[in-house]
Amino acid sequence: xxxxxxxxxxxxxxxxxxxxxxxxxxxxxxxxxxxxxxxxxxxxxxxxxxxxxxxxxxxxxxxxxxxxxxxxxxxxxxxxxxxxxxxxxxxxxxxxxxxxxxxxxxxxxxxxxxxxxxxxxxxxxxxxxxxxxxxxxxxxxxxxxxxxxxxxxxxxxxxxxxxxxxxxxxxxxxxxxxxxxxxxxxxxxxxxxxxxxxxxxxxxxxxxxxxxxxxxxxxxxxxxxxxxxxxxxxxxxxxxxxxxxxxxxxxxxxxxxxxxxxxxxxxxxxxxxxxxxxxxxxxxxxxxxxxxxxxxxxxxxxxxxxxxxxxxxxxxxxxxxxxxxxxxxxxxxxxxxxxxxxxxxxxxxxxxxxxxxxxxxxxxxxxxxxxxxxxxxxxxxxxxxxxxxxxxxxxxxxxxxxxxxx
Numbered sequence: 001x002x003x004x005x006x007x008x009x010x011x012x013x014x015x016x017x018x019x020x021x022x023x024x025x026x027x028x029x030x031x032x033x034x035x036x037x038x039x040x041x042x043x044x045x046x047x048x049x050x051x052x053x054x055x056x057x058x059x060x061x062x063x064x065x066x067x068x069x070x071x072x073x074x075x076x077x078x079x080x081x082x083x084x085x086x087x088x089x090x091x092x093x094x095x096x097x098x099x100x101x102x103x104x105x106x107x108x109x110x111x112x113x114x115x116x117x118x119x120x121x122x123x124x125x126x127x128x129x130x131x132x133x134x135x136x137x138x139x140x141x142x143x144x145x146x147x148x149x150x151x152x153x154x155x156x157x158x159x160x161x162x163x164x165x166x167x168x169x170x171x172x173x174x175x176x177x178x179x180x181x182x183x184x185x186x187x188x189x190x191x192x193x194x195x196x197x198x199x200x201x202x203x204x205x206x207x208x209x210x211x212x213x214x215x216x217x218x219x220x221x222x223x224x225x226x227x228x229x230x231x232x233x234x235x236x237x238x239x240x241x242x243x244x245x246x247x248x249x250x251x252x253x254x255x256x257x258x259x260x261x262x263x264x265x266x267x268x269x270x271x272x273x274x275x276x277x278x279x280x281x282x283x284x285x286x287x288x289x290x291x292x293x294x295x296x297x298x299x300x301x302x303x304x305x306x307x308x309x310x311x312x313x314x315x316x317x318x319x320x321x322x323x324x325x326x327x328x329x330x331x332x333x334x335x336x337x338x339x340x341x342x343x344x345x346x347x348x349x350x351x352x353x354x355x356x357x358x359x360x361x362x363x364x365x366x367x368x369x370x371x372x373x374x375x376x377x378x379x380x381x382x383x384x385x386x387x388x389x390x391x392x393x394x395x396x397x398x399x400x401x402x403x404x405x406x
Contacts, residue, residue, distance in 0.1 A: 016112030017049045018322070019065070022089035023056050023122030027147045027159030028166075028306040029314035031403065033117055034087065035080035036318030037143070038068055041113075044326045051109060054405075056090030057125060061101050065109060066405065079403040080315060081393040083301040086403050089118075094125055099132040106138055113139050113325040117318070119146040119157075123333055124357040130331040139325040142333030142353050143317050147300045149197035152359035153351045154335035158317050159300070161310030161386035163191070164201035166299045167245075168387060172205035174293065175212035175243045182241025184289035185232060185282045188213070189275030191299055194249045196220050196363045198299070200375045201383050202245040212243040219249035220363045221372040223258050228278070229285050231373055236288055248274050303400055308389025313346070320348050344385035 018041050022030060034052075041047045050069045053060035066087070071079075079086055092098070106114055106129075114133075116126040123142050130140040144151050149160035167190055178186050190199040196218030205213060214235050217223060235242045248271040250258045259272030275292035282290035317334045324332060332350040339345045367379035393400035 015046045015048050017051055017110045018047045018113040018115065018325075019051045019053060019060070019106060019109060019111045020068075020087065021053045021056060021060060021114065021116045022085045022087055022145075023116060023118030023125060024089060024091060024145070025119075025147070025300065026083070026085040026089060027145055027300050028083060028162035028303060029080075029158050029311050030089075030117060030145050031082045031084070031086050032080040032311045032314035033143050033145065033158060033318035035076045036315035037115055037322050038071060038318075039073075039076060039315075040319035040322035042069075044322060046326060047113065047322075048110070051111070052087040055088035056092060057094060057098070057102060058090045058092045059088060060105050061098065063105070071406075075403060078394060078401055080311065081303050081391065081400070082403040083303055086405055091121075094128070099128050102129055103132040103136075106133065107136065111138055113141070113322070115141050115143055115318075115321050115325070117143040117145050119144075119148070120151050120356055120358050120360060123151070123353050126333070127331065127353040127357045130353065139328070139330040141321040141325045141329065142356075143321045144333055144335065145314075147198065148192045148195050150193070150195040150361045152356045152361045154333075154356075155338040155346065156336060156386060158310060158314035160197060161313070162302070162306035162391075163198050163299050164204065164383060165307045165310075165387035166302050166305045167198055167202050167295065168204035169208070169305055170295055170299075171202040171213050171243065171245060172208035172210050175205060175210040178241040178243050179211065179239075182239065184291060185236070185242040185244065185279065187244045187246060187275040187278045187282075187290065187292045189248055189273070189292065189294045190245055191296065192219070192247055192249060193271075194219050194360060194362065196247050196249075196368075199245055199247040200363060200367065200379055201387070203375045203380055204383055204387060207384070213245045214239075214242050215244045215373045216375060217244070217246040217250060217373060218363055218368060218375075219247045219251060220368060222253040223250040224253070225258075225281065227373075229281060232282055233286055236286065244278065246274055246278055250274055303391060303393045306391045307387045308391045309344075309386055311391050312389075316348065324350055341381055341385060344388070
């Protein structure tokens with residue numbers, strides 16, 4: 001059940017256009033938020049044209065803008081079940097002069113509302129663009145999006161529930177395979193950078209009735225190689241087939257990543273192959289067969305394995321951002337407050353974007369077990385409602401139908 005925020009303000013500005021911008025990596029539901037925003041914008045009397053920056057902030061600065069005002073409901077229904085970012089996205093490292101240019105472009109395109117959909121980095125850009133537009137009547141709002149669930153203040157963010165469901169189902173299936181032929185250790189690497197939310201969600205695999213994963217290693221705890229090998233050895237002696245889930249962002253007690261990153265660009269870190277490293281440790285030190293799996297981008301691109309709750313909340317976040325901006329709000333991000341876990345009930349709220357700009361939310365201690373190799377019941381209770389419900393795309397010739405930009 002979802003409750004929405006009530007808005008009392010009225011938009012006093014003249015009629016104008018709305019610009020949509022995507023930032024950062026896509027999720028399985030970023031296009032659902034886009035569809036929700038477009039649907040709501042069509043209902044707003046003060047929104048004239050609905051424009052999309054093609055390729056994120058860089059696209060807007062270069063004048064790459066498409067008019068989506070006349071997109072049909074049939075197309076929106078396909079859009080909300082399409083992976084990737086239908087309007088493109090970017091990881092532009094913006095400087096002060098870039099924000100001045102972005103503000104100029106917003107004025108040139110007749111914008112009265114600008115919506116930025118992304119994670120904590122995009123919310124940083126959202127806040128800075130809002131400041132660059134100070135003195136104008138252009139409203140700037142943030143729509144949360146991250147598979148990593150590391151945006152601060154909000155209970156969770158659209159994109160995470162689907163990534164959580166993907167890792168949970170994948171681990172459940174691998175666990176069934178391993179236990180059917182218990183001759184090796186399988187290490188599955190989960191995304192999430194410095195936050196262990198996706199890694200932790202692998203614990204939901206047990207809801208499928210399988211006995212695994214056996215070990216979960218989160219970046220919020222220092223990784224101890226000797227203890228890891230001891231944990232695995234004890235399990236091998238007991239059950240032979242072992243499933244380990246490890247975060248890509250594991251660090252040792254000195255804060256050094258256990259596998260040297262391939263390279264870094266700005267805030268983006270291209271992590272080394274942690275799962276292969278951990279599998280090799282088992283082979284080398286325990287003399288036992290091991291292999292590694294790394295879902296990677298698959299975890300943020302799967303529509304058939306996405307969460308219905310996640311999709312519905314993503315649509316709502318897009319719509320609420322439009323409603324809030326058209327009621328006079330600016331410099332805010334749509335967020336979710338959990339009122340109840342069982343039954344699951346949330347409501348939307350507006351969060352000052354300054355409170356989420358580049359702030360990273362990590363797993364709380366209460367969600368990590370004492371040994372540091374698993375999660376608690378409280379963590380499972382928090383995660384479980386977010387993966388609920390199926391999201392079936394339309395199929396043609398055995399494959400999902402995706403939205404193609406006209």
